[in-house]
Amino acid sequence: MARPSVKEQRQAQILDAYEACVARYGIEGATLERIAEQAGLARALIRHNIGNRDELIDALVERFIKQTRQEIDEMMDELPKRNRLKVLTEWLFDPAHSDTQFVLVSDALFMAAINDPVLADKMRKWTMEFILAIEKLITDDYPDTDKKLVSAVAAGIVGIYFNVESLTPLGKLDKLAKDSKQAVLLLINLLK
Missing domain, CATH: 1.10.10.60 (Homeodomain-like)
Structure with missing residues (x-):
């Protein structure tokens, strides 16, 4: 090589x-x-x-998206054959898996996207890819679940996760993370 x-x-x-x-x-x-x-x-x-600055931003965004896609793929590959969604929930809400710099960069990209339609489109697509990955996981674990419920639960999981992650840099929010994980588990229980 x-x-x-x-x-x-x-x-x-x-x-x-x-x-x-x-x-x-x-x-x-x-x-x-x-x-x-x-x-x-x-x-x-x-x-x-x-x-120039625009090319620098483009390179950062492309690298961010590429790295996160790879991390999501690796995370999905590491999940067990059964109860994948519950194991993923444990991982997502485990403070040991949080990366403050990643959170701050993603927050900065979302904020910059407000005034940049091209960046906004990329960040929307990135978000939807993550939601679709969660939907696939739900469908794999709960194949008979109504598609609307699958979509709603996936959106709830991602929304709760993004919220907790965005607050992680503040520190000392263990109770919020724990309660948020419990909220996700309640959503998952709707799938049975």
Whole structure:
């Protein structure tokens, strides 16, 4: 297997730095100066390896979507043959599985999407892919369940999960996470 090129390594280094800056300062606050400082590179190298600010945002979004798709696929593959939905619920609401930087980056992308129709479309598609993955899991575990109920329960699970994850950076919300997991389990019990 070929080694990554210097440019590919540089791009990854820059995107890592950009992600850290977006998590800390938001999309607008993640300036080229801050990214360069975080990456330990000259600002000109950022432009040379990735491009202008719009290209940098596009690269971050594409990487974010690609990585999360891969993580979702891996998570689904690791689920047991039975009770997959309940095991997934345990994983989703386990604080050990939360990634504060990921949460802050996704929150920043959703906020930036308010003023960017192209980004909004990408984030909507990303959200719907996750909901559809949950719907498939429900259908696999509960094949005789009405499609409308499957859709409603999947939307409830994703909505509750996104809410809890978005509040994770605040810390000390263990009771909220525990109660939210219980709410999801109540939704799952509707499927029986």
